[in-house]
Amino acid sequence: MALTAVFFDLDNTLIDYAGYKLKTATAAAEEMAKRGFPDTVENIVKKIFDVYRKHGMEYQKTMYDVIVQYGLEVNKAEMFQQASLIAYNRSKFAGISPYPGTGRTLRKLKWMGLNLAIVSDGLRNKAWQRLLLAGLEDRFEAVVTRDDTGELKPHRAPFELALQRLKAKPQNVMMVGDTIDGDMYGAQQLGMRACHAAFGAKDRKENEAKGGLVRVERRVVLVKPDFVINKLRELPPLAAGLMK
Amino acid sequence: MALTAVFFDLDNTLIDYAGYKLKTATAAAEEMAKRGFPDTVENIVKKIFDVYRKHGMEYQKTMYDVIVQYGLEVNKAEMFQQASLIAYNRSKFAGISPYPGTGRTLRKLKWMGLNLAIVSDGLRNKAWQRLLLAGLEDRFEAVVTRDDTGELKPHRAPFELALQRLKAKPQNVMMVGDTIDGDMYGAQQLGMRACHAAFGAKDRKENEAKGGLVRVERRVVLVKPDFVINKLRELPPLAAGLMK
Numbered sequence: 001m002a003l004t005a006v007f008f009d010l011d012n013t014l015i016d017y018a019g020y021k022l023k024t025a026t027a028a029a030e031e032m033a034k035r036g037f038p039d040t041v042e043n044i045v046k047k048i049f050d051v052y053r054k055h056g057m058e059y060q061k062t063m064y065d066v067i068v069q070y071g072l073e074v075n076k077a078e079m080f081q082q083a084s085l086i087a088y089n090r091s092k093f094a095g096i097s098p099y100p101g102t103g104r105t106l107r108k109l110k111w112m113g114l115n116l117a118i119v120s121d122g123l124r125n126k127a128w129q130r131l132l133l134a135g136l137e138d139r140f141e142a143v144v145t146r147d148d149t150g151e152l153k154p155h156r157a158p159f160e161l162a163l164q165r166l167k168a169k170p171q172n173v174m175m176v177g178d179t180i181d182g183d184m185y186g187a188q189q190l191g192m193r194a195c196h197a198a199f200g201a202k203d204r205k206e207n208e209a210k211g212g213l214v215r216v217e218r219r220v221v222l223v224k225p226d227f228v229i230n231k232l233r234e235l236p237p238l239a240a241g242l243m244k
Numbered sequence: 245m246a247l248t249a250v251f252f253d254l255d256n257t258l259i260d261y262a263g264y265k266l267k268t269a270t271a272a273a274e275e276m277a278k279r280g281f282p283d284t285v286e287n288i289v290k291k292i293f294d295v296y297r298k299h300g301m302e303y304q305k306t307m308y309d310v311i312v313q314y315g316l317e318v319n320k321a322e323m324f325q326q327a328s329l330i331a332y333n334r335s336k337f338a339g340i341s342p343y344p345g346t347g348r349t350l351r352k353l354k355w356m357g358l359n360l361a362i363v364s365d366g367l368r369n370k371a372w373q374r375l376l377l378a379g380l381e382d383r384f385e386a387v388v389t390r391d392d393t394g395e396l397k398p399h400r401a402p403f404e405l406a407l408q409r410l411k412a413k414p415q416n417v418m419m420v421g422d423t424i425d426g427d428m429y430g431a432q433q434l435g436m437r438a439c440h441a442a443f444g445a446k447d448r449k450e451n452e453a454k455g456g457l458v459r460v461e462r463r464v465v466l467v468k469p470d471f472v473i474n475k476l477r478e479l480p481p482l483a484a485g486l487m488k
Binding site: 074075078079081082083085089094124125129132 | 368
């Protein structure tokens, strides 16, 4: 049957989340160095990402954890911390970069008559914040987040809610995402086609080494995406072929 | 003895905190109205300040409390909430307005040879954030906040810490602030001169009606500031007279 809708994962599929975290961390580090912080921009950024690796990229006390390592006088430390947070936030609220060509690609897919939805494991508030900061908030017929079903991909629930919102049948839908065990496996379990956004997959090399074997729901399964794209702009011609 | 130092309260003395809250609330309301929120900018701002009156101006869930009143669909509500928060934060991190002439006045006092300090009841992180956003972070020899002594004005501790940091004697210091029971009473208890920043006093009319009578430490006392100013720029000539 013919393609009528495309579902998208958000972080690292449409939005360059890793690039955004690097941009904001660099802005914070540059502000600190400019004000005389006793280390280089390069080293400060490295320490910020050390904290991210330890506590996750949504950790709320990152700059504190970095600055406390230097043993500065408390008011001096607070000045650096607040200055870095102001720079971080100015950079954050200036906007998030989607991957190149995201806006154009989504416009083209809609022009072709396809319905679009987000199926994200992110929290509802973070998902909407990022859609707005990336200027993508008006492009989707449905936005399904972790909060809508309480379940994470590959669970059926978020996919089924998006299908229901778009009144679509699984065989008419393609899911585009960066995770093999969540996006690809989840989509195929429901009979949707699965397109791997290989550019966003942070564990791409690991995936390739395993030849498509992933651990889902305590079993090891072989997951082979139906399609692989290395740029978002490869989607419209691929979708056109599936609409016939 | 001659004046050698001036201490300042921060919020509503150097920084127009009420004006800043109005600016950010208006930015949030305008963004919502622009996106089709079912109310006017004026009404949204009014509802934001209703929440501030109920929960304080540092309350973290203000926009949620406003939007939930309209019973919108949850994703629509989240979109408006995140859009308003982005506008609020862009406006916030763009900068805080000090009262007119603050920068010039502080420069002049320093040029006259006076040492300057902040004695604030605010939290250390908020005080430094506001000093930085107002561009005043480099003007003071000492910044004393609630976190430094754990005590609030009129307690002796924050004043004494500032005196110690500046190696100043109370009789050589003037405290400038907007609160009668905190700034004025506290300063005079230590033998400092007390200058009332009447432009920032939110309870000015109430103060005047009471003829200087305030309740401090469970007693009612008569507090008469040594000086009253209606503009910050009145400070340099006043200070010059006290330096002779």
